[in-house]
Amino acid sequence: MQAVEKRFSLFNSLAQSVISSHDTNFWLQKINPLWSVNQPLAKIVKKQIVAKDTVSLILECNRHVQRGVAGQHHPVTVEIAGRHYERTYSLMQLDSAHLCLTVKKVEQGLVSSWLVDRANVGDIFRLGQPYGDMQQHIQTPNLLLLAAGSGITPMLSLIESFSQTKQLIKTPVQLMYWVKTHADVAYIDYLKEVAENFPNFGYQIFYTQEQDERLNQSHVEQLARLDETTVYACGPSGFATTAESLFKHAANVQSEAFSLSQFDLDSNETGFINVTLTQSNKTIAIPKGQSILSSLEHQGIKPNHGCRMGICNKCACNKAQGSTKNLLNGSANHEPTQLLKICVNSAQSDLVIDL
Numbered sequence: 312m313q314a315v316e317k318r319f320s321l322f323n324s325l326a327q328s329v330i331s332s333h334d335t336n337f338w339l340q341k342i343n344p345l346w347s348v349n350q351p352l353a354k355i356v357k358k359q360i361v362a363k364d365t366v367s368l369i370l371e372c373n374r375h376v377q378r379g380v381a382g383q384h385h386p387v388t389v390e391i392a393g394r395h396y397e398r399t400y401s402l403m404q405l406d407s408a409h410l411c412l413t414v415k416k417v418e419q420g421l422v423s424s425w426l427v428d429r430a431n432v433g434d435i436f437r438l439g440q441p442y443g444d445m446q447q448h449i450q451t452p453n454l455l456l457l458a459a460g461s462g463i464t465p466m467l468s469l470i471e472s473f474s475q476t477k478q479l480i481k482t483p484v485q486l487m488y489w490v491k492t493h494a495d496v497a498y499i500d501y502l503k504e505v506a507e508n509f510p511n512f513g514y515q516i517f518y519t520q521e522q523d524e525r526l527n528q529s530h531v532e533q534l535a536r537l538d539e540t541t542v543y544a545c546g547p548s549g550f551a552t553t554a555e556s557l558f559k560h561a562a563n564v565q566s567e568a569f570s571l572s573q574f575d576l577d578s579n580e581t582g583f584i585n586v587t588l589t590q591s592n593k594t595i596a597i598p599k600g601q602s603i604l605s606s607l608e609h610q611g612i613k614p615n616h617g618c619r620m621g622i623c624n625k626c627a628c629n630k631a632q633g634s635t636k637n638l639l640n641g642s643a644n645h646e647p648t649q650l651l652k653i654c655v656n657s658a659q660s661d662l663v664i665d666l
């Protein structure tokens with residue numbers, strides 16, 4: 312095996328010296344689609360349904376894929392009908408060669424629908440560098456995980472990592488998981504198994520549509536030692552904001568939102584705001600109260616972006632003047648010369664941004 316790898320890297324060096332990496336990759340991938348001199352690639356080796364409209368894809372990775380730590384997100388680039396689309400997902404590390412991507416189909420979600428309905432064993436993705444702050448460096452005796460819908464995926468990754476490293480023997484971890492209906496619960500057998508193997512791990516599932524059990528003060532009161540607990544929350548922005556506010560007295564609370572909720576986008580704000588784009592020398596009217604990124608895209612402008620969740624920083628650009636509102640937590644920003652994440656901010660007054 313080592314001899315094969317040595318021959319392969321010798322071949323890489325020789326190949327790179329005479330032809331471009333693009334050409335080398337082209338020919339290498341004729342032999343094995345995962346082979347590349349520089350591209351981080353992953354191949355679907357297994358696909359299984361884990362809940363309603365939700366699949367898990369087991370990915371075999373090549374040596375260029377950079378592993379994140381549990382709880383982080385990866386940009387995943389897929390090719391659909393000849394076009395490349397990048398989305399951000401939390402991946403679970405299974406072993407040194409395999410990752411698990413769990414994805415739920417979202418309404419009008421081109422990539423999620425393709426992954427759930429059309430992706431097949433053998434398909435190849437490109438994986439970008441992992442990022443995100445929700446990691447397993449827990450400084451407190453207890454950990455509470457709050458997940459709503461697809462927000463379960465980074466939590467599964469943390470639980471699996473805690474299980475593999477046996478940290479669950481010493482750190483009590485409680486998971487509270489909100490879904491709409493019983494059919495939406497992902498990985499229930501896995502959660503049961505972890506709870507059986509580790510008495511320190513417990514979980515509760517709440518059903519928002521079937522039993523109207525939403526995150527509220529009673530969930531805070533269940534906790535004995537809030538001041539010794541780290542709280543991680545992941546879900547739609549309304550859920551993440553509620554979690555931050557309810558658990559503000561925890562030793563540490565951190566939240567991530569994976570989408571802007573209807574509440575955010577349907578705010579009472581009406582009218583249009585002028586946005587001047589200095590690099591492209593254009594002024595465009597966009598709706599007040601909507602994500603600046605989405606509004607620009609609706610007008611045919613394609614700013615650079617990644618996660619669309621305010622995490623990766625790829626959409627950040629300089630704001631020269633104007634007021635904005637963060638759609639995840641409602642905070643207003645009136646300061647000039649600020650770095651602005653246009654995916655999770657709306658315009659409140661005429662804006663000048665460096666795009």
Ligand code: FES
Pocket residue numbers: 616617618619620621622623624625626627652653654655
């Ligand atoms: S696209 Fe990732 S922070 Fe805006």
